[in-house]
Structure formats: structure tokens, C-alpha cells
Amino acid sequence: MQLASVIAIYFLIFVAVAFIMLPFGVKTDEEAGHELVPGQAESAPTSFDLKRHLARAALIAAALTGIYVLNYEMGWLTGEDLNFFDREF
Secondary structure (H helix, E strand, O other): OOHHHHHHHHHHHHHHHHHHOOOOOOOEHHHHOOOOOOOOOOOOEOOOOHHHHHHHHHHHHHHHHHHHHHHHHHOOOOOOOOOOOOOOO
């Protein structure tokens, strides 16, 4: 697999993981014990650490990309294995 392909796959996985991880670990002001500002939505997060979020997403994306590349090279799971309806490709 070419390096450019690995980088593109990593970027796609990174964006997906970063998006999926958005609701995890976020507290609202009510949960954190802070008072609401007038006009603030009750569901608004109290704080968001972008650097921490992106670092976590980068680590998870690196691991998932590594597993993907290993699967591609070793052939553990192929399209034939996922052919549940006995169709020919």
C-alpha cells in the first residue's frame, strides 16, 4: 500500500473518530455545578478542550489505521469473507 493511501485513510478515520467522540466526556453546566447564563441552552457544554479531543482522536485513528493496513497486507478479512449472500464480485 502506498504511503499517500495510508495518509488518506488515516485522515478519513481521524475525522470519523473525532466526530463520533464529540459527545463523550462532555459535561453541561448543570452537571458541573455552574450557574447558567441567561439565554444559554441547558445542553451547552461547560468547557471543551479541543487539543485533548484531537489528541485522543489521533491516537485512536492511528491504532485503527494500523489495524486496517495490517489487515490489507495480511489478508485476514477480505471481500470474500464478507459475502453473506453468495454473490460474485
